[in-house]
Amino acid sequence: MKFAIQVNEGPYQHQASDTAYQFTKAALEKGHEVFRVFFYHDGVNNGTRLTTPPQDDRHITNRWIDLAEKYKLDLVVCVAAAQRRGIVDDDEMKRQGKDATNIAPQFRISGLGQLIEAGIQSDRLMVFGD
């Protein structure tokens, strides 16, 4: 079965980002396909490589990166939500005249159309948020 995952909550906020990760991991381990993980609203904060949690805490961003590397996941950050919250890739840095980027590896910034496409292409759209 093909799943699409929508994450509306930031890391270390409540539990939605953790639940989304655990669900995605379990689905992949069961042999299902995950078409895309779409990070929306505060969920875009999952995609900054500058995240530095204490060593005895889970590293939510790296956990997504590792899962994406292992299963070739498509991790998409909503561009409008990212602009508001300062999540920047090379293109956005140039376009907005910023002096740095912070997007994590394996993540990419794109538009809301990617969420709609994921919903159409997948059998189930799973929403995780607060």
Place this chain on the structure above:
Amino acid sequence: MLHTVNKSPFEKNSLDTCMRLAKAGSAILLIEDGVYAAIKGTEVEAKMKAAAGDKKLYVLGPDIKARGLDEGQVIDGITVVDYGGFVDLAAENDKVQAWL
């Protein structure tokens, strides 16, 4: 249809809204703080037992443990599942609605 509820019934009314609108035969999975609704001896226990009459009720085991609770405290008639069980429920039901 699968409904997921992630809020405590003592904090928000998401579970009540879900219960009111979910059709008979639906599956309801309690996750995150929603798992408090599955614990015996609270004021929502009677409501959960009544709902178990025409709906299938599930609770996410790891989220019970994460709150220092025990699966033995779960109300009879509510099935404990793990993340793999969550995936199975999402696959078995034709639609999924998250009540946030």
